[in-house]
Amino acid sequence: MTSGRAVVIGASHAGAQLSAQLRSSGWDGDIVLIGDEPYLPYHRPPMSKTYLADTVGIDDLLIRGTEFYEKQNIRVRRARVERIDRAEQRVVLSDGESLSYDRLALCTGARPVRLGIPGAELRGVYYLRTAEDVEAIRADVPGSRRAVIVGGGYIGLETAASLRKLGLDVTVVEAADRVLQRVTAPEVSDFFRRIHEAEGVHVRTDAAVVGFEGDDGTGRVAAVRLADGEMVPADFVIVGIGVRPNVELAHEAGLAVEDGIVVDAQGRTSDPRITAAGDCVTYHDVRYGKTRLESVPSAGEQAKVAAATMCGKETTISALPWFWSDQYDLKLQIAGLNTGYDTVVLRGDPTTDREFACFYLRAGDLIAADCVNRPQEFMFSKRVLAQSLPVDRGALADLDVPIASQLAAVRSKTTP
Incomplete structure (x- = not known):
């Protein structure tokens, strides 16, 4: 089907890509992109970096400009969707209008996890997700x-780096016993703690926040109270403790939801007329099993597949997950997911250097890599992971064996 009306809920990375891809995939009917922010879809990674530092404006971050949507005849509707009526194939908006659809895509993204502790509503306590937050x-x-x-x-450390560049005294408070505990090996956590402390950030681990204390005269936050009773002074606070997928619309419409909106390899939900893509989605990854990714590249890949599905074409979600983080002069590039690793191989010395790679292996096979200022190691890891190729553990760690030669060897194995 390539005609009728396609409605895309969520002016996110996934929503922007999906609506554009619909046109290039042959959809010749109406396309309506619905978002509840006052801006066209924009790049979110710079929110904690260049946008926070006020070195770029929102227009610099737009994924596509107004002229693109006009030229492609994509109507951008600024509204909040209150309900999906699957029986009538309609979406009901907060202003009372309803729109019929022939195909529907959910790109509703995720929202920050909020702290339910005393003082959480004080002025000066922020969450960082949208341009308005920043x-x-x-x-x-x-x-x-x-x-x-x-x-x-990552969001906390990126924000810390940006605020240090602006000259603020910054304290990072983490409840776990190391930063990045859920996503990296201890060696990588220790590296980032070392770098941030060298840049003047105070890093507190094993420190649970139990409340925010206000200034009685202003109603603003004045300090962060820790479980041991310590008070950490603050002129403002930024909370970055994770996100939750926005699945409420899907759940209320009776779609299958498990952590995220469940989709198959073609991006279809449990209703074949509805697809979904982005941070709100759970799917079965061919390499890592049941997965929900918070990743711009993955959102774009899923959106392309979902758009093709809406146009009656058969493609599958298959791209390797990858991520990045910018902090100070460091570019961390991550290939794959390290869940279930049993061995870490280091290339370079994270205790002294500002560049190294950390390779994650399981049963001798590479499953992921964290590469700090090491773009060749990142490209090597992506190629190995995409092709499920074997690696030489000794060569990975040996700086005398150029990674370029290992990459050449990998490429030769994939060349007919």
């Missing part, structure tokens, strides 16, 4: 000296 934080920076970041994951 604009509120930026407004506080000029009159502030001390910032506390709750959460030592």
Whole structure:
């Protein structure tokens, strides 16, 4: 089917890609992209970096400009969807309007996990996800000296780096015994802690936040209270402790939901007229099993597949998951998922250097890699993982064996 009306809920990375891909895949009917932010779809990774630092404007971050949507005859509707009526094939908007659809795509993304502790509603306590979140934080920076970041994951550490560049005194508070505990090996965690402390960030681990204390005169946050009773002074606080997929619309419409909206390899939900893509989706990855990814590249891949499915074409979600994080002069590039690794191989010395690679192996096979300022190791890892090729553990760790020669060897094995 390539005619009728296609409705895309969510002006996210996935939503922007899916609506554009629909046109290039042959959809010649109406396309309506619905988003509840006041902007066209924009790149979100810079929110904790260049946008927070106020070195770029929102127009610089738009995935596509107004002229693209006009030229492609994609209608962008700024509204919130309240309900999906599958029986009538309609979506009901918050302003009372309803839109019929022949095909529907859910690209509803995710939202920050919020802290339900005393003082969480004080002014000056922020979450960082949208452009409006960042604009509120930026407004506080000029009159502030001390910032506390709750959460030592990627978003927390990226934000810490940005705020240090702006000259603030920054404390990162993490409840686990190391930063990045859920996503990296201890060696990588220790590296990032070393770098941040060298840059002047105070890193507190094994430190549970139990409340925020306010300034009685202003109603603003003034300190972060830890479980041991310590009070960490703060002019403002940014909470970054993870996200939850926005699955409520799908769940209320009776679609299958397990952590995310369940889709098959073609991006179809349990209703064949409805697809889904992005951070809100759970699917079976051919390499890693049941997966929900919070990744811009994966959102784009899923969106392309879902758009093809909506146009009656058969493609599958198969691209290797990969991610990145920018902190100071460091570019971390991650290939694959390290869940279930049993061995770590280091290339370079993360205790002294500012560049190295950490390879994750399971039963001798490479399953993931963290590459800091090591683009060749990243490309090598992507190629090995994509082709399920064997690796030489000794050569991986040996800096005298150029990774380029190992990459050449891998390529030769894949060349007919």
